[in-house]
Amino acid sequence: MPGPAMPVFSPRSRAARCAHGLLAGVAVTAFAGAALAEKPVFTHPFDGAPIDTPLKAGEKSTPALEKFKETGENPYRGQPDALAAGKKLYDEWCQVCHAADATGKMGPSLVGNKHVYAQTATDAGMFAVVYAGASGAMQSFAGRIPQDDILKIIAYVRSVDKQAGAR
Numbered sequence: 001m002p003g004p005a006m007p008v009f010s011p012r013s014r015a016a017r018c019a020h021g022l023l024a025g026v027a028v029t030a031f032a033g034a035a036l037a038e039k040p041v042f043t044h045p046f047d048g049a050p051i052d053t054p055l056k057a058g059e060k061s062t063p064a065l066e067k068f069k070e071t072g073e074n075p076y077r078g079q080p081d082a083l084a085a086g087k088k089l090y091d092e093w094c095q096v097c098h099a100a101d102a103t104g105k106m107g108p109s110l111v112g113n114k115h116v117y118a119q120t121a122t123d124a125g126m127f128a129v130v131y132a133g134a135s136g137a138m139q140s141f142a143g144r145i146p147q148d149d150i151l152k153i154i155a156y157v158r159s160v161d162k163q164a165g166a167r
């Protein structure tokens with residue numbers, strides 16, 4: 001790094017003099033990034049209309065679910081315990097129609113980049129499909145599977161997708 005005695009690259013030495021300001025800038029950006037994380041709008045797969053996703057009576061929220069509803073990010077992604085739980089739940093509730101590896105059976109594939117509903121590509125979008133249901137055999141799971149468990153199922157499906165090299 002050129003010292004102050006060698007102002008050869010003036011933009012860089014100016015940056016060095018402003019290091020304090022730059023650091024403050026980074027902190028502000030990080031803060032803004034956290035504050036601007038977008039609250040997801042859950043939409044019905046048929047018409048994109050916003051849907052509410054209330055907990056059923058007696059159902060408890062969790063920190064992960066709260067974070068998801070604030071940011072659209074699924075905190076269970078890549079978490080080994082949650083993925084193990086998600087696999088169990090997937091095997092119990094989903095694999096009969098979507099296949100053990102999620103590549104589809106009588107229901108469509110849940111992995112790869114081709115979806116019946118484009119919103120399935122995001123975790124908030126997939127959550128809304130599972131919550132609200134879609135056509136025919138794809139019935140609403142609202143009230144049947146706790147929302148926190150739906151998040152774990154989605155994390156598991158995404159993990160299988162990565163292993164397949166699809167995304």
Ligand code: HEC
Nearest residue numbers: 093094097106107108115116117120126129134135137138
């Ligand atoms: C009884 C069969 C059945 C079960 C059980 C089932 N699904 Fe489905 N699923 C379907 C069918 C059929 C569709 C296609 C619906 C349509 O085209 O509207 C579908 C569609 C979907 C879609 C949209 C896919 C896309 O390409 O946009 C998602 C996401 C999904 N299912 C997730 C799940 C999850 C997660 C579970 C377990 C909690 C589950 N499904 C359980 C039959 C099923």
